[in-house]
Amino acid sequence: MKPFTYSRAASLDESRTATTVAGAALLAGGTSLLDLAKCGVTEPEQVVDITRLDGLDTIQASSEGARFGALARMSRVAAHADVLANFPAVAQSLSLAASAQLRNMATLGGNLMQRTRCGYFRDPRAFPNCNKRNPGSGCAALGGVTRNHAVLGTSEACIASYPGDLATVLVAFDAVVHLGERAVPADDFFLLPGDTPDVEHPIQPGEVITAISIPGSAAAKRSTYLKVRDRQSYEFAAASAAVGLELEADGRTIRDLRVALGGVASKPWRSRAVEAELIGKSLTEEAVCAASWRAVDGAVPHGDNAYKIELAPRVVARAILSLGGLA
Amino acid sequence: MVTPHPNHKPPEHGIHLMTDTIKLDINGKAFTLAAEPRVTLLDALREHLGLTGTKKGCDQGQCGACTVHLDGERVLACLTLAAQAEGKAVTTIEGLAGEDGTLHAVQAAFLEHDAFQCGYCTPGQIMSAVACIREGHAGSDAEIREYMSGNLCRCGAYPHIVAAVRQAAEAVR
Structure with a gap:
């Protein structure tokens, strides 16, 4: 350093x-x-x-909604009874991230600002060419070892994947990132790489994340975060899915569905195509498996990461079916 | 100011670097050190205060060898600045046994179950296990494995580590 x-x-x-x-x-x-x-x-x-600032680590959650101070620590939010009861996918995404030690240290605001785990991005001495680190220098990952790189949302300038778990849940449930007075939908808080992969967030100088809020919903209350990875624990997602499900009174027609993908895209990836395909339909294994392939609409493989295009829909399908009691 | 640890040797720098005075409470004793702001809690313990029980494995938050407690919670000393620990109670492996040398239940269980081979990850494993039990995350072997996953053991002593943590959890209960 x-x-x-x-x-x-x-x-x-x-x-x-x-x-x-x-x-x-x-x-x-x-x-x-x-x-x-x-x-x-x-x-x-x-x-x-900034960790000694007062009042920024509050945790509130009910069926109406949740609000987390930017300095609330991951372990605290993950274990909070009201979060577990009303936003189980939020608690699960935090519990399945990093390790117990890191979760005691890391804050939710910091979690949103984490950078990609692209090995080329993380090694400036060996790989000076990285458009995210050094705009205009090229992308060492193209043609390199790409097992953990993105298949969705990439550009010619950058194929790095977004590594976080929490944000995947946040975009599924229409969370809002509060920068003091300004409120930014979570989906808009993460930018596609395009020609400027160095610009990852719309946050401006003078702005600091103060809180994250999530509206309450039946889908958020019946939600899950499924994380598939190369080892059982303490690993980033090969593919993950944040899913929320609300059924009609008949117990089988899908009234509301939320789907977002992690580990496969350049940003937390809301999959509205899967949602639209299934809302109003009966919850059956056949329908869910067929619709889940829409999760990788537009996916582009880059060598080693092609497996994610087959893995991601299966993770989505399993998450939906497990919520519906069918898996 | 309390006398630094007897093994204390200040680091030698070729160039003059700005130093801050950092006050730390480690294992119930007050220490004052002069160190650059970039010095991590891990380097402060090992290089400035001679408390080498806490190990440096990866130095990047991936192995857990440097696990210590801050105000009773397990954290990684390699990703904590010494300055961040000011005003908080730091507990290291040296502070775990009783004043009379009586081993902590987790230390005793690690010995009994031979829960190590080379021993390098052991202080981190033990500090992590003490917190894991205190958090209530040692209820089953599966839960122990999940909540101890931040501590890697390259010798692969995991089955014995799980057995030691399980026994210590029962002893504490």
Whole structure:
């Protein structure tokens, strides 16, 4: 790590001001920032610790909705009884992420700001060409080892996948990211790489994530997060699905369905095609399996990651069927 | 100011770097060190204070060898700045046994079950296991495996580690 100064923000305004200073970085749990500083991906000159700010770690959840302060820690939210009761997919996505130690450290706001795990992005010394790190320098991943790269939402400039679990659930349930006064739908908080993969969020200098809110819904109450990966635990998703299901009073017609994919796209990937295909239909294995293939509409393989195009629909189907008691 | 650990040797730098004064509460004792702001809690423990029980494995948050407790919760010392730990109670493997040397139940169980081979990951495993039991996440072998997954053992002593954690959990209960 290159040397930096350390200070503690005394107020939210002070942390907002810090984001306008070139070379300054906000420090919350530190699990991403210090890791990337050690890799040489980020080289802050000033680190401003915001974890001692009061009132930003509240956790509220009911059938009406949820609101989490940006500094609420992953382990706390994952274990919160009201979150488990009303937003089980949120709790599961957090419990299945990282390790117990990291979940004790990492905050929800920091979780949203985590960077891709693309091995080329994370190794500047060996791979100087990365459009995300160094715009215009090219993409070392193209033609490289791409097992963990994205098949959806990629561009010629970048095929990195978004690695997070929580945000996949957030986009499925129309969550909102609060930047003080400004509220940004979670789906819009993550940008497609396009020609500018270095720009990942619409957050502006002077803005700091203050909270995340999720509207309550029957689908959120009956929800799950299914994560499939190369090892049982402590691993990023090869493919994951956040799913919520609401049935009509007849107990078999789908009234509401939410589907989002993780581990396969350049951003948390809402799959409205699967939702539209199944809403109003009867919940049957045949219908679900057929519709789940719409999850990879437009997918483009890049060598080693082609398996994700077959894996992702199966993960979606299994998640829907397990919620419906059919798997 | 409390005297630093007897093994303390300040690091030698070829160039002058800005240092901060950092006050830490480690295993119930107060320490003051002069260190650059970028010094992690792990390096502060090992290189500044001579507390080498906490191990450096990957130094990138992937192996769990550096697990310590901050205010009773397990965290990774390699991804925590020493400055972030100011005002919090740090517990390391050196602080686990009783004053008279009586081993903690988890330490005793690791010995009894031979839950290590080379031993390098063991301090992190033990600190993680103590927290795992305290959190109530040691109810079954499957739960122990899941909640201990942040601690890697390259020797592959996992079956014995699970057995040790299970026994210690029962002993604590």
